[in-house]
Amino acid sequence: MLDYPIQLNTLEFKAVVADLVKNCDEIIETGTFQGNGSTKIFAETGKYVFTMECNAVNHHIASQNLMQYQNVAPFHALSLGREDLIRFLMHEKFDLQTNYDSVYPKTFYMREIGERVLFENGLDLFCNNDRKQLIFLDSAGGVGYAEFLEVMSYKPEYLNNKVLMLDDVQHIKHCRSVAKLLEMGQDVHLSAENRFAWCYLKF
Ligand SMILES: C[S@@+](CC[C@H](N)C(=O)[O-])C[C@H]1O[C@@H](n2cnc3c(N)ncnc32)[C@H](O)[C@@H]1O
Helix, strand or coil: CCCCCCCCCCHHHHHHHHHHHHHCCEEEEECCCCCCCHHHHHHCCCCEEEEEECCHHHHHHHHHHCCCCCCEEEEEECCCCHHHHHHHHHHCCCCCCCCCCCCCHHHHHHHHCCCCCCECCHHHHHHCCCCCEEEEECCCHHHHHHHHHHHHCCCHHHHCCEEEEEECCCCCCCHHHHHHHHHCCCCCEECCCCCEEEEECCC
């Protein structure tokens, strides 16, 4: 089990988001959950928010919880293509900080992404462009790094307009993403308790 709540809505997160969105026109999120964590903080910035959740029950609850925010569009969607997700999980060694979700992470995460959704490849749809965006990656532990690699595959001139935020940076979800950003010489900032990180991408 994670030793902190699934929802990310701390005062520190709120303050960091308020600062980062000053230079962004919109926010893209993977992993809405029930809409009462990070998504609510994003909603309250007044910026456009496009958020994706692959679990129908969570999506339904999130839609109710976010109803009052006209700037938010919650989608029942997958961040990446399902086959790519399954392929990524199939070859994942799960030898990093992994077993907080299940002792069978491979099947656990495959089940998590198995539902029929409105659309797949949401990251490509929303983020593969030159728009000024805050991109927050917070979906399944097992596929966080796949989402990071997808975003980093976009053109450098696009990425220069993006601020990347990552949750669970001490776990399998994004420990490699942070290591990769540091290896690339990107200016990575870590939250007080090393739970989340952010970075203005620069190329
Ligand atoms: C850690 S929770 C998100 C927490 C949320 N950001 C908050 O602060 O309240 C992860 C969510 O991502 C969803 N999810 C997992 N894989 C996904 C994917 N590939 N695309 C979209 N949603 C995904 C799960 O169903 C789960 O509800």
